[in-house]
Amino acid sequence: MNFIFLLIGLLLVIVLFQIFRSSEILSVAAKKVSKSFEDSTNKYNAILGVIFLIGLIFSIFWYAIKEYKNYNLPIASEHAPDVELIFWVTMAITMSVFIVTQIIMFYFGYKYQYQEDRIAEYYPDNNKLEIIWTIIPAIVLTVLIGWGLYEWNKVTGPAPADAEVIEVVGYQFAWASRYPGDDSKLGSYNYKLTDVENIVGIDFSDSASLDDFMPREIHIPKGKPVLLKIRARDVIHSVYLPYFRAQMNAVPGMPTELWFIPTKTTQEMREEMGNDNFNYEIICNKICGRAHFSMKQNLIVEEEWEYIKWKKSQDSWIKKNPDYFANFLKNNAKDLAVLNNDYESN
Numbered sequence: 001m002n003f004i005f006l007l008i009g010l011l012l013v014i015v016l017f018q019i020f021r022s023s024e025i026l027s028v029a030a031k032k033v034s035k036s037f038e039d040s041t042n043k044y045n046a047i048l049g050v051i052f053l054i055g056l057i058f059s060i061f062w063y064a065i066k067e068y069k070n071y072n073l074p075i076a077s078e079h080a081p082d083v084e085l086i087f088w089v090t091m092a093i094t095m096s097v098f099i100v101t102q103i104i105m106f107y108f109g110y111k112y113q114y115q116e117d118r119i120a121e122y123y124p125d126n127n128k129l130e131i132i133w134t135i136i137p138a139i140v141l142t143v144l145i146g147w148g149l150y151e152w153n154k155v156t157g158p159a160p161a162d163a164e165v166i167e168v169v170g171y172q173f174a175w176a177s178r179y180p181g182d183d184s185k186l187g188s189y190n191y192k193l194t195d196v197e198n199i200v201g202i203d204f205s206d207s208a209s210l211d212d213f214m215p216r217e218i219h220i221p222k223g224k225p226v227l228l229k230i231r232a233r234d235v236i237h238s239v240y241l242p243y244f245r246a247q248m249n250a251v252p253g254m255p256t257e258l259w260f261i262p263t264k265t266t267q268e269m270r271e272e273m274g275n276d277n278f279n280y281e282i283i284c285n286k287i288c289g290r291a292h293f294s295m296k297q298n299l300i301v302e303e304e305w306e307y308i309k310w311k312k313s314q315d316s317w318i319k320k321n322p323d324y325f326a327n328f329l330k331n332n333a334k335d336l337a338v339l340n341n342d343y344e345s346n
Helices: 003-028 034-067 078-110 127-156 268-275 304-313 322-331 337-345
Strands: 164-171 174-178 220-221 226-232 239-243 246-250 256-260 278-282 297-303
Touching: 003 246, 078 127, 127 256, 164 220, 174 297, 174 322, 220 226, 220 304, 226 239, 226 246, 246 256, 268 297, 297 304
Parallel strands: 164 226, 220 297
Antiparallel strands: 164 174, 226 256, 239 246, 239 278, 278 297
């Protein structure tokens, strides 16, 4: 079957080549294209280029204004205004350069349309011009990149000591989150322990893991630093929090992290947007497979006292899965006898 398709493709290429050669020979032999027709065609193409440019610029601004509310979402974190400023400065610079260069390019296409009695000037280089259009963009890009790295390092650098630590694990096609318990220490993990029940590979040989819990929804407190420890179980995902202007890739075998301070509770954002059904979400921003579109999880921002109350109401993972933990202890009895005592004391 593959051979037949290959043969058909080869024959199609041969036929197209012969048609092209035949039309070329006929056009040269017949001399049917008149000079006036060539001139009018060049003129029409030049005018069409200008019309296309006008339509292009109009379409860009029309769509940007129409969809403004969808890509300029309300801000809900302390660092978000700085990210917004970088975005709009970059947008202003790049769009200005884009529009100017496109106008010049299409203007030249119109002004220097083909004319039989005109000979193009031989103009191989202009060192001064090349220096200008190399140095200026280099300076602008250096400033933008340096500015961006400065802001990026703020949210990816060491988090404050009092930050709430949450582990976020991406897998096809969902998010799982894990919180430290009363000891405020997030336990270790081991990817070799990952299975259908222990979906994030909690390592129970670490006593700090005993009180860790895994809720269905992520809760975070308003006005307090939140550190997300991010990893992936299978393919590359990306933790995207549009209202917080935060994003970090989740890469298998390479843990990443970022931190931010929420400034608006879920309820406050609902009132601001006039939508009682609004919820913040963690969205996957990497195309990770067929069900990528469904990879999201609700994120609830609440006042600190509400967050503390919610956190205390959560049962540890091993309390919800006692049989699994008992089996783990049984299979690792020699090395984990001390953990059994800790578990029973809890």
